[in-house]
Amino acid sequence: MIKHFLKITVLLFFLKGIPLWSQDCDFVISGTINDLHDGTPIYGAIISIEGSDNFAQTQENGFYILEGLCSGSVNLKIEHTECNPIKKKVSIDENAILDFELEHHINELEEIIISDNQLKGLNGNAKESRLNRDQIVRFSSQSLGDALTTLAGVSSLKTGNAIAKPMIHGMYGSRVGIVANGVRLRDQEWGSDHAPNIDLNAFQNVQLVKGAAALKYGGDTPGGIIVLSPPKIILGDSLFGQTIINAATNGGGGSLTSKLMKSTSNGYYINGQLTAKRFGDLTTPEYVLSNTGMKEINVSFKLGRSIVIKGWELNYSRFQNETGILRAAHIGNIQDLLRALESNIPLRIEPFTYGISAPKQQGLHQNIHLIYFNQFKDNFKWQLDYNYQVNTRKEFDVRRGVSVDIPAIDLKLQTQNVLANLKWNKTFSWEFEWGINAMLQDNFSNPNTGVKRLIPDYLKTELGSYFVGSYKPSNSFHWDWGIRLDQVDWDVQKYYGVSDWKTRGYDKVFPQFEVKETGTQILVNPKLKFINFAAQTGFSFEIGEQFETSFSYVLSQRSPNASELFSDGLHHSLATIEYGSLMLEKEISSKFLLSLSRTQGKLKGSVEPYFSRINNYIFIGPKGLQQTIRGAFPVWQYDATNALIWGVDASFDFNFSSQLNLDLNASYTRAQDLKNELPIINIPPFNSTQTIKYSSPKNRYDVEVVNHFVARQKRFPDLNFSVKTLSEGSIIEQLVDVSTPPKAYQNLDLFFSVYLGNPNKSKTILRFMIHNITQTKYRDYLNRMRFYANEIGRNFQFQLVYSY
Incomplete structure (x- = not known):
């Protein structure tokens, strides 16, 4: 972090002495992106300028640097696959150091275009739960229905031990939607003995919203999604x-x-x-x-x-x-x-x-x-x-x-x-x-x-x-x-x-x-x-x-x-x-x-x-x-x-x-x-x-x-x-x-x-x-x-x- 700070300080010193003959597009914004709650650096976060292809990605220490910026106002967007995005409008007339904090939380209803089109989440006001990466790994030999029972409000309707169907607040089957890779799963979900045809191991995050089903994927899931x-x-x-x-x-x-x-x-x-x-x-x-x-x-x-x-x-x-x-x-x-x-x-x-x-x-x-x-x-x-x-x-x-x-x-x-x-x-x-x-x-x-x-x-x-x-x-x-x-x-x-x-x-x-x-x-x-x-x-x-x-x-x-x-x-x-x-x-x-x-x-x-x-x-x-x-x-x-x-x-x-x-x-x-x-x-x-x-x-x-x-x-x-x-x-x-x-x-x-x-x-x-x-x-x-x-x-x- 000290190395980056020294580099930026030297850069600021020299850039301030350069005269402007036309619109200057050599400005730099840098800083760190950390977790809002515990202050730990967030790796892989994206900071981008809306309407352009200029972006930067944070390193393991949370540091980023955006270069080649023109003078004027720009809209910054800061996002990460596991966090709520934030936006900030800034005026650029000199190099600047800006630090941001992201909420480690389920996000709003939309895909993140720079994060593999993952679902950022669903209704921001419905209570959500999630399985973290370690929990998914633990259940790698079992089913999605088994893994979800670790969350409050989720049960499993079973036919024996190998067939488990997620149940949210007493509802299952057609009343519970499953969205994988941004697509609603369409299998023979009507049967209580029909477990979801999906491999839990192919995913890094499993999020659950109880009740407020994402209207983007249908309005027929009162149990949740x-x-x-x-x-x-x-x-x-x-x-x-x-x-x-x-x-x-x-x-x-x-x-x-x-x-x-x-x-x-x-x-x-x-x-x-x-x-x-x-x-x-x-x-x-x-x-x-x-x-x-x-x-x-x-x-x-x-x-x-x-x-x-x-x-x-x-x-x-x-x-x-x-x-x-x-x-x-x-x-x-x-x-x-x-x-x-x-x-x-x-x-x-x-x-x-x-x-x-x-x-x-x-x-x-x-x-x-x-x-x-x-x-x-x-x-x-x-x-x-x-x-x-x-x-x-x-x-x-x-x-x-x-x-x-x-x-x-x-x-x-x-x-x-x-x-x-x-x-x-x-x-x-x-x-x-x-x-x-x-x-x-x-x-x-x-x-x-x-x-x-x-x-x-x-x-x-x-x-x-x-x-x-x-x-x-x-x-x-x-x-x-x-x-x-x-x-x-x-x-x-x-x-x-x-x-x-x-x-x-x-x-x-x-x-x-x-x-x-x-x-x-x-x-x-x-x-x-x-x-x-x-x-x-x-x-x-x-x-x-x-x-x-x-x-x-x-x-x-x-x-x-x-x-x-x-x-x-x-x-x-x-x-x-x-x-x-x-x-x-x-x-x-x-x-x-x-x-x-x-x-x-x-x-x-x-x-x-x-x-x-x-x-x-x-x-x-x-x-x-x-x-x-x-x-x-x-x-x-x-x-x-x-x-x-x-x-x-x-x-x-x-x-x-x-x-x-x-x-x-x-x-x-x-x-x-x-x-x-x-x-x-x-x-x-x-x-x-x-x-x-x-x-x-x-x-x-x-x-x-x-x-x-x-x-x-x-x-x-x-x-x-x-x-x-x-x-x-x-x-x-x-x-x-x-x-x-x-x-x-x-x-x-x-x-x-x-x-x-x-x-x-x-x-x-x-x-x-x-x-x-x-x-x-x-x-x-x-x-x-x-x-x-x-x-x-x-x-x-x-x-x-x-x-x-």
Whole structure:
């Protein structure tokens, strides 16, 4: 820093003696950019002059230097991928030293053109949470759904252990959006057993905004939106990478992920990443969970160029997995089902194996994304995105003979999306963005499976437009707002049983959909249209340096998804028969969020209450049993009600010293069916996490102990039913209990990390982890396999992280 200061001083001395014969363009601005809270230098921050391609990037000590500046007024913009940007208007008539501080925080809704087009964040007034780089690395062998459960207010809806779906404030699936690399993920997200087809290892930051879904990507996510951002691009000559190796005892497997990033001084960059995972059958403290192995292989690459004011980028990713479904969940008759529900152990336990047999699911998701952006004078910037995604999903049932290798469900979903937007910074305080998008989605359900198709063929189109704005006169106050309008159209080809069509009353309500009858089947062509309006507004302000509060209101409307409308048959991965309803209308949600945060000495805390009223809330619940030629299966039916969902998230951080830290997170959600005056099914119970961490920078290690507590869900609807069965030659009536939640539980995890070198800049990390140290035997209310088996037992895991 002293060297740089001396250089600048000498430069200032000589420059002041140069006469001006014309406009002088030899001025220099230099200084440092540091973190607002702890004053540490920020590496890789960009300081640029709006309307030109003149920019500088900070070094490791936070120092920057902008050269070749002309006299007059310029607009400076200072930004970093993990910070809120700031702007400053300065007059140049001599060389100057200017220092800046950036807020290490989630940013406003837009992409940063000089930081790999990452999402800077979403609604500035909705409470956001994030997974940092170290947390992502820890979960590199697991899924996105597993990683997000470390955040307050986030749960995971599971089908076994390998399939985890994020749940925010009791909402999941179509109510929670996932945006990766600036693109909304479009896969078969309607199924509770369909985990997001995305590789967590390809990203550097995972951000969560609870409630205020980014209107840019749709107004149909009342639960929230999850934003995954890749590693930032260094504007300069660089070459670096990272390799992570995991090995685990439970499942006898592991994972390998490796990434390499190259950039040049003229703005070109290329990234590549590969992940491979392989696990065998998982085990509980007492038995093997037969047929619960999984394998996965993912690859992605990125190529582009950025010169601050304009650039382009090409992204490609490929995600492929195969996951076994607990064999004991597939039963043959009603008696077997009753025995399975009443038994403390699975009815089928086999020796450990790496083999994956039916029932199982296979998935393949490919994504191509093209971006072009350009910034004009007068603070205008426009961007054009084209995205093509293709998702193939196959579910295999237990079959015999020549059909053993034929999937019972075979779906191919193709999605094309075009997004164009224009951004305008009217002043340093006001920002606006307007955009339009169009989407075409084509779903093909293979008829050659030999069984009735669960989801039909359809064409879905969406056309939408949004307008958002924000006002930020200072760092202590922020107001933003937005509106969005979408039209959603369905064009469906589907066969119903004639008797089912009439029993449900469709022949009276939708006679215009009927095409022709063929024996006991009727071909129909439903054409549905939904107009959805969304809006949000909110504000945040700071009172001194210790207290911060924010409030936001979100209105969202969501049309029913394919499963909710058209499901009609056996969903093999869940071992349930599911029925949708053409009678369903769009959901209308009003959500209020409040966040109160305070920092007092070594204590930091936040309390975040929320309240949602949802009209036409769509849910699925058990309705009984149905005997088929493939066995007896529970019947689940989609229905709608008016719902009230409210709760609170709380987090506290105690820094006892520079070495000892305690984190406390807790969440409570309460949901009520207002029409039937019943609790809503599948709402997470009260849960909390306590983490105590000891760090020893001198000895280059840290130890972390995590305790997870999940209470018993005491608010649940009674959806039990009775069936008549044959027992010892007599017909008896038995109660089938599919409602009662399991008991409360808690388990302990241990993390021990050794840093080979400086802990903050270590190139190699060795990490030893133990999950469920005490071999706790428990079942989780949000796991659909809880009817058949316990959760997994103790798991020893070794991790090697090498950066180069």
